[in-house]
Amino acid sequence: MKIIIEKDFEAMSETAKNILLGCMSQDxxxxxxxxxGNTPVGVYKSMIEIVKDSPNYTNVHYYNFDEIPVTDQAEGITITDLRKLYFTPANINEANIHPLTVENYAQQDRRLAMDGGLDAMLIGLGGDGHFCGNMPTTTSFENLTYKVKVSGEEPWFVPDMMEKGLEFVTMGPVSVMRVKxxxxxxxxxxxxxxxxxxxxxxxxxxxxxxxLQLHPNFTVILDEEAASKLDR
Known part of the structure; x- marks a missing residue:
């Protein structure tokens, strides 16, 4: 595990952007x-300026790692947010976007393996310790990509749109640990x-x-406030 501590949100975002672009620039x-979500807004804002309409990044294919469906909406919350934050303003080719949905989640791990696996994944951290859609009380460290049904009695934060009985999908810990x-x-x-x-x-x-401590190539980027309680 490599921990990088930057002064503030802007510096943290710049470092994350540089790491992602380094990966994306491979031939x-x-x-x-x-x-x-909100945490990567600064990352994407800087990336858009470089990636938009550039022939240097047509090699990059994008996959969402979780999805929450919305009734009477063509696409779920995650992919809709990603389109707003990055895909649309960066003018990403639709052929390079590979949505995870409640319909295709059972094929996600096999699809990724056939496509060569995920080279990198950028994630945030929930205030309750969740990552992707892996929530306390619903997660098993043995899970691949799986479906979670909201009971309405979760001890973790449930957004308003996640009504009782709603099902969402997420890449599980085993799937995420396979990311390079x-x-x-x-x-x-x-x-x-x-x-x-x-x-x-x-x-x-x-x-x-x-x-995630056990991942063999795990980079953590924090601002000074988020790192303030770590044992240095």
Whole structure:
């Protein structure tokens, strides 16, 4: 595990951008999985300026690692957010976007293997210790890509759109551990305690992201606030 501590959100985002672009610049097909949400906004803003309409990155193929379906909406929350944050403003070719859905999740691991595996994955950290859609109480460290049904009694935060009975899909710990380079970005003081738990505490399903300590090529990029409780 390599931990990089940057001064602030902007510096953290710049470092993550440079690592991703380094991977994307290789002279071969690159399979990349990236996160939605607020944490990577700065990363994508900088990447768009470089990637948009550039012939140098047509080799990059994108895969979402989880998905929450929405009734009467053609695509789920994750891919919709990724389109808004990055795919559309970067003018990514539709042929290079490979959505994970509740319909095709059972084929996800085989599909990735046939495509050469994921070269890199950019993920965030939930305040409850989850990563991707691997939530406390629903995650087994033995899971490949799997489906989770919301019971309505989860002890973890459930967004408003995730009504009781809704099913979402996510790449499980086994699937994520197969990624060649795993990159975790976290910012802000409110996640400092969880950063310490998952990076320096025991590996436990209570904090699913703690299993990432075992990944052979794991880069963690933090701002100073998120790193403030780590034992240096």
């Amino acid at each position: 071969k097909r690159i399979n990349l999985s990236i996160t939605a 380079h795993l990159i975790l970005i976290v910012n802000g003081k409110k996640k400092a305690e969880m950063v310490k738990n998952v990076l320096q505490g025991p590996v436990t399903e209570e904090y699913p992201a703690s299993v």
